[in-house]
Amino acid sequence: MTHSEENYLRAIYHLGRDGDGYVSTNAIADRLATKPSSVTDMVKKLAEKGLLDYVRYQGVSLTESGENVALTLIRKHRLWEVFLVEKLHFSWDEVHEVAEQLEHIKSEKLIDKLDALLQYPKYDPHGDPIPDKDGKFERREKKLLSEMNVGEAGICVGVKDSSATFLKFLDRHQIALGNNIKIMEREEYDGSLTLLIEGREISISHQIASNLYLNS
Template sequence: MELTTAEENYLKAIYHLSEEGKKSVATNDIAAEMKTKPASVSDMLRKLGEKEVIEYRKYYGLQITESGKRFALQTIRKHRLWEVFLVEKLNFAWDEVHEVAEQLEHIQSPLLIQRLDAYLNYPKFDPHGDPIPDEFGDVRARPRVQLNEMEIDQTGQIVAVKDSSAAFLRYLDKVGAYIGARIKVLDKVEFDGSLEILVDQKKTLFMSKDVSANILVQQS
């Protein structure tokens, strides 16, 4: 069975929205994510239901099926492999890759992905620190915490971001909080939850709670 580009994008959005704890995903949320209208989403849900990549009972919400998860993970795998390629081989900045990868992920050629994976030396994480599913859809996740949940004097390494908008990534780049940076929490203001952190043992940096909640750290 084959999915269209639009179907792949919807399924990916549904997969991501499912991950965040909730068992059922709202039509409105999908519409927001896809930048379409709820009416268009209803239509697509019916189609995805017919293709059995989601289990859909109208007005009651939906659940992604095992088959659907495999499709979504396959698309995510392609997206993240292309991101690695763009950064490692073509010297893209890590905040420039998303849009292009969004297009490249829909190229249909199993051989291409297999060869690309080998060429990149079977990477396990993309430039944002997100894990790359293997060809069977398995992921090795790293245990992570949000930076704002860390306590004073705790240390770790930035491994991913939650908000990967270009604006946010540019901000992080500017202040030197790149993926892989070693950080230490120097101070935490109880009042507003803002943090003072030390980056790579040299630069200190002041960060609001909103920003720190979007940074994922692997503690050490």
């Protein structure tokens, strides 16, 4: 399994999550910043290896073994992210890039020991669940802040967009996972919300609200 093949599988897994499972060539190309023709080539190779189901002009979906590989990668990626934040004091907007490299290190023992060092975390720094050795993970109940009603409250448990720009925005506005958030008001005109976060009152746009998850 090469780095490149692994990157494809992880991308296809993520793209399949928010869809019916079938992923288009263009979608993969976009996500990996590559050309559709390159995707076609790679997708054929992965299908050969039994990691993908592929029908020409239709798209691909992960086979069971493909999904297993993807879940192992995601496990590694997210464990490394926890390590970087907890042990090396990286901020949550800096970890993705480095974890993307670390996830390709091949050593089962390494990842199991790392898991133990971190005391078997269930969620990464962005609130995403970490699969266990068998690829199982808790699918936590959560809902988008933008879809909640005035008066409701909850704990911030995740972000939908985990780009560095968004995460830095949250830092600047002192919004963090674990914060207690209550919706005080919704502006009809633009959908912006007034929130009570850990005692402070703050106003955020609809765009921001649609990228924050609260528990439910």
